[in-house]
Amino acid sequence: MAGEGGPAARESARYWRHPGLPDVELLRASFVRQRFDRHVHEEYAIGVIEAGIEEYRYRGELHRAGAGGVVVVEPGEVHTGHAGLPEGWRYRMLYPEVPVVAQIARELGRTAPPTFAASVLDDPETARLMRAAHLAAERGDRLAASSLTTAALRELVRRHARPDAALRSPEAGRTTRSQAAVRARDILHADLVDPPSLAELAAAVGAAPFALLRAFRTAYGLPPHAYLNQERVLRARRLLADGVAPGEVAARVGFADQAHLTRHFKRRLGVPPGVYQRGTASAERNALPPH
Template identity: 35%
Template sequence: MSEPRQETQEFWRHAAFRELGLLKARFREHRYDRHTHDGYVIALITDGCERVRVGRQVVLAPAGSVLVVNPEEWHDGEAGAEEGWAYRTFYPSVALLSELATELGQPHVPLFPQALLDDPELARLLAAAHAESTSPEATRAETSLLTALRRLILQHGDADRPAEPLDRSGSQRRLSRYEQVIEDGLAGEIDLQGLAVAAGVTRFQVIRDFKKLTGSTPATFIRDRRLRRANRLIQEGASLADAAFAAGFSDQSHLSRSFRAVHGITPGMFRKAG
């Protein structure tokens, strides 16, 4: 019997867009916990199959397909086949895609209604952009990325979406309040009672609001925001221990476990790519 393929992961920054992170990974046993990003996730599956929950839908992404996750969308990821999956992923910011959309004459920040895309030409362009992301010729790296993102935005972006519907239940208003309390208190203890008092509701209502609007629990949401803060602090040069403390993790090991469960890499790898 052949040995299972080793899990590998490599993370780096784009040669022309230093804020743009890229990941090349192969996983079999690894499972991503549910989480969000403040930017986009664009993943080209190169081998095997990944199973992903995005919002309330479940998709199976085979080799050759492209997965797109919008900012703030809850998602996870795991093997969708026995052999696992391999992929090449881009993490562009909202600012970058918004700038490109404006140049392309699009009226809104790009959103992508379909998480799973079957577009061989897009897959080819993304593969080239990922491979050339470390090119010593910065113009070449920039051109290949912009070419791929242009096709993604024009062919798959939702440029004509209607205005956001009004929220009549108050859940969205309360979620904004919860978010503020969480951001202000990340370095300390955050409990349901504190969130409930801040919004003038019961703890059960807090749980219902998070489930309704994020599809997740308050605890998962808080962990997600702690990781975001740690990410930012690490990028700004903080030590892993200081970032863990400032983001409310019990210690550096706690940060490392949570970081890998969500990002598939260690905080050290993330910092080294900075």
């Protein structure tokens, strides 16, 4: 890895659960070749770039975040991610579930989970708080990590959230979603292991295949096959967190084998399933009070 002020020289990543806030997960990573496929998070994705430049597509635009920049991606929003320099980038990310951020917003007098007009923020104070919170969480300091994380999220909401507005999500902001797309999604959710072909899916919802493909992508930001793999990864993440072995997880969610699961999992979370499982499991053990 490069020095403290330089971009990444090699790839490394650690993913773990917050020691003081169980509904927050964290990633510390240096990436050079890593490319995140189009994907969504169920929670907010918030972090600070420590070195290099990350580029990502989000809400129809290509964003560039450099050292010291704070990045914000809202739940349910399709986005990508890759290096903006040959040397890559290094960053620290927090993934707080919606109720965590919503509670902080309520304490600030807001009535809805916050939304953000900008995705890349130039805010040294919030960046400093985010990094301090992340470092405390990495040390396993439950009190400091939870206090600093709460303070960092509070500053982010106070300084940068839009005026009270409904949360953008897969279920909000898309008033033209077709019933065919909704029914097709429900069919995919019900049968991750043996999904129908596009023609069979279209016939089941009473639509032509190309029309369904277009309607589904308009509704959910991804074509049905990519959405299916996204949903498989989300289900796999929950099973891994529950301690299910990666090989069994792959079979349960419909991947051909563990290698297939690993490939899709890493393209969306940045770490292999085993690394994710070990990090979250060890953090949960560390979070237990002493006997």
